[in-house]
Amino acid sequence: MEPLFAALLGYALGSIPFGLLLTKAAGMGDVRQIGSGNIGATNVLRTGNKGLAAATLLLDLAKGFAPVFIAGELWGEVGQVFAAGAAVLGHCFPVWLGFKGGKGVATNAGVAFGLAWPIGLAYALIWLSILAIFRISSLAGMSAVVAAAAAAPLFGYPQFFPVLAAIAGLIIYLHRENIARLMKGEEPRIGGKKD
Numbered sequence: 001m002e003p004l005f006a007a008l009l010g011y012a013l014g015s016i017p018f019g020l021l022l023t024k025a026a027g028m029g030d031v032r033q034i035g036s037g038n039i040g041a042t043n044v045l046r047t048g049n050k051g052l053a054a055a056t057l058l059l060d061l062a063k064g065f066a067p068v069f070i071a072g073e074l075w076g077e078v079g080q081v082f083a084a085g086a087a088v089l090g091h092c093f094p095v096w097l098g099f100k101g102g103k104g105v106a107t108n109a110g111v112a113f114g115l116a117w118p119i120g121l122a123y124a125l126i127w128l129s130i131l132a133i134f135r136i137s138s139l140a141g142m143s144a145v146v147a148a149a150a151a152a153p154l155f156g157y158p159q160f161f162p163v164l165a166a167i168a169g170l171i172i173y174l175h176r177e178n179i180a181r182l183m184k185g186e187e188p189r190i191g192g193k194k195d
Helices: 002-014 018-025 041-045 050-092 105-115 117-134 137-154 158-174 176-184
Strands: none
Touching: 002 050, 018 041, 018 050, 041 050, 050 105, 050 158, 105 117, 105 137, 105 158, 117 137, 137 158, 137 176, 158 176
């Protein structure tokens, strides 16, 4: 039953739609009605409120980290693995929003730190580096999730590779429209001019 409890914990925390809750609380309406329709920090940034976007990012990180950390304390590495996968699934497919959520990049960053800080550090370094160089959020996110999966066995945590690889596959799949725009050179840049 322990893996089930860990998965339920991960899903419950991961499915909290902080981006939606924060924008509504701030009187900015439904963030799903603007930009990409996503509930993540990148789309919250499109409201023009950088503070809300930063808060969304931090809370989405926290909801990935917290269940993995708690599951590790209660049920060990097996619990961590189930909580990790379920937290990302909860963010991407929250039952409260008809299973239409975000793309999991920030939540998976929290998961990576929860599993092992070297994996989280690799995630953060790649994410921030690619974002700084190219200013393309989707490219940075996809690069980071792949980096986290690769970092697991490289840094001595091969037991976490399967779940991180599965998460990376899911997140890349959820970015398929972004990939199409990247290939056409049409993916928007952070701070770029709007059409």
